[in-house]
Amino acid sequence: MSERSEPRRYRVEHRTVYEYSDEVSSSYGRTYLTPREFPGQRLLSHEISIDPAPSDRSVGADVYGNTTSYFHVTSEHRRLAVTGASEVEVLGADEALAEIARLPWEQARPTAATGPLAVEFALDLHPPEITPEVREYAARSLTPGRALLDAVAELTTRICTDFTYKSGSTTVSTVVAEVFAAREGVCQDFARLGAACLRAHGLAARYVSGYLATDPPPGRERMIGADATHAWSAVWVPAADPNDRAGHWLGFDPTNDQFVDERYVTVAWGRDYADVPPLRGIIYTDAKESTITVSVDVAPVH
Numbered sequence: 001m002s003e004r005s006e007p008r009r010y011r012v013e014h015r016t017v018y019e020y021s022d023e024v025s026s027s028y029g030r031t032y033l034t035p036r037e038f039p040g041q042r043l044l045s046h047e048i049s050i051d052p053a054p055s056d057r058s059v060g061a062d063v064y065g066n067t068t069s070y071f072h073v074t075s076e077h078r079r080l081a082v083t084g085a086s087e088v089e090v091l092g093a094d095e096a097l098a099e100i101a102r103l104p105w106e107q108a109r110p111t112a113a114t115g116p117l118a119v120e121f122a123l124d125l126h127p128p129e130i131t132p133e134v135r136e137y138a139a140r141s142l143t144p145g146r147a148l149l150d151a152v153a154e155l156t157t158r159i160c161t162d163f164t165y166k167s168g169s170t171t172v173s174t175v176v177a178e179v180f181a182a183r184e185g186v187c188q189d190f191a192r193l194g195a196a197c198l199r200a201h202g203l204a205a206r207y208v209s210g211y212l213a214t215d216p217p218p219g220r221e222r223m224i225g226a227d228a229t230h231a232w233s234a235v236w237v238p239a240a241d242p243n244d245r246a247g248h249w250l251g252f253d254p255t256n257d258q259f260v261d262e263r264y265v266t267v268a269w270g271r272d273y274a275d276v277p278p279l280r281g282i283i284y285t286d287a288k289e290s291t292i293t294v295s296v297d298v299a300p301v302h
Helices: 095-100 132-139 148-162 176-182 187-199
Strands: 008-031 041-051 056-061 067-073 077-090 205-212 229-237 248-253 264-270 279-285 290-300
Touching (some): 008 041, 041 067, 077 264, 132 176, 132 187, 148 187, 148 248, 176 187, 187 229, 187 248, 205 248, 229 264
Antiparallel strands (some): 008 067, 008 077, 008 279, 008 290, 056 067, 205 264, 229 248
């Protein structure tokens, strides 16, 4: 039986507002705003509100089991607001999983026999993200016979130390090689770098999108909307039972130099950011200018 600390509940509001300099006649959107349910997290309630109201909307699941919502707004508008509101219960770190992850890292490489669902996450992306520099950088932590848990912990610390968090220094199209050369980026970049490092040595790693509950400094009140979306990585760990080919996933956060715990709210996972962006879409308009404003609030529920 896995041992976990006491669960925590959070109310999450993720609001995105687009404003345009001219009328938009049609707007198609796809969202990843619905938190996942899995052994470490329960979704207690969820709602996505859209203004103007869409003429058509639907909810489905993608290939990785993430919940994705589609909408089509056909009324003319210069402002579009999409808000996801959820309440979730998050369990603490799985101590039993940490013990399982002490196996030599070479034994955590998935195969079609040991981890058929994890094999895809060990492959490089297209265009390739694994470079000789990334492979060599990871090799300093993935020394022969070292425990997977220790190797990933050190890699997490090194990325946090060697790379500078700088808001606005990258875009969603920035590749890992550019982040590696510049030695700066944001959480999405560091999550992708961590995954590329592990994949470079045959391990399976996935990109995870979600939120991190942040506490205010002592004596200060929480600022509504001051939180932000977050991203981290997870490495596949084979189950102790050889008949369990699903295995486990151990989350780690290079931005904050720690393993994932009860402060992390998971929304979606895939192989890269492009698999699970919070919101993407297509609009039809003659507008020459537009702005986007995003606010996130993660509030504990007592």
